[in-house]
Amino acid sequence: MPGGNTGIIGWFNxxxxxxxxxxxxxxxxSGIVIVLYLYLHFFVLSNLLRGGVTFNSLITSFTYGxxxxxxxxxxxxxxxxxxHGANGIRLMLNEAGLGLKHHKLLxxxxxxxxxxxxxxxxxxxWQVLLSGAGV
Numbered sequence: 001m002p003g004g005n006t007g008i009i010g011w012f013n014x015x016x017x018x019x020x021x022x023x024x025x026x027x028x029x030s031g032i033v034i035v036l037y038l039y040l041h042f043f044v045l046s047n048l049l050r051g052g053v054t055f056n057s058l059i060t061s062f063t064y065g066x067x068x069x070x071x072x073x074x075x076x077x078x079x080x081x082x083x084h085g086a087n088g089i090r091l092m093l094n095e096a097g098l099g100l101k102h103h104k105l106l107x108x109x110x111x112x113x114x115x116x117x118x119x120x121x122x123x124x125x126w127q128v129l130l131s132g133a134g135v
Contacts, residue, residue: 011028
C-alpha cells in the first residue's frame with residue numbers, strides 16, 4: 001500500500017511517530033498478550049479436571065530441560081501486566097481530563113513507577129522461589 005502500513009502491521013511501524021503512538025500500539029499489543037495468556041492459563045488449569053497425573057505430566061512437559069521456561073514467561077508476563085496497568089491508569093486520568101497537557105511526562109512517570117514496582121515484585125518473587133516457600 002502506498003503511504004504506509006495499516007492494520008496490525010502498522011502497530012509496529014514506529015518510524016516518524018510520537019510517544020503517543022508507541023503507548024497506543026503497545027497498550028493494544030499488551031492487552032492481546034494478556035488475553036492470550038488468560039486462555040492458555042485456562043487451558044492448562046482445565047487439565048486438572050482430567051486428574052492430577054494428567055496435569056502433572058502436562059506441567060512436566062512444559063518444564064522439561066535445564067531451563068524453566070515458566071520463569072522466563074512469568075518475567076515477561078509481569079512486564080506486560082505492569083506496563084498495561086500503568087498505561088491504563090494514565091489513560092483513565094486522561095479520559096477524566098487530567099494530565100492532558102502533560103501526557104508525555106505522565107507516560108514516562110507512570111511507566112517508570114510501574115517498572116520500579118515490577119522490579120520489586122520480581123525481587124521478592126525470586127526470594128520466595130529461592131526459599132522454597134512458593135513450591
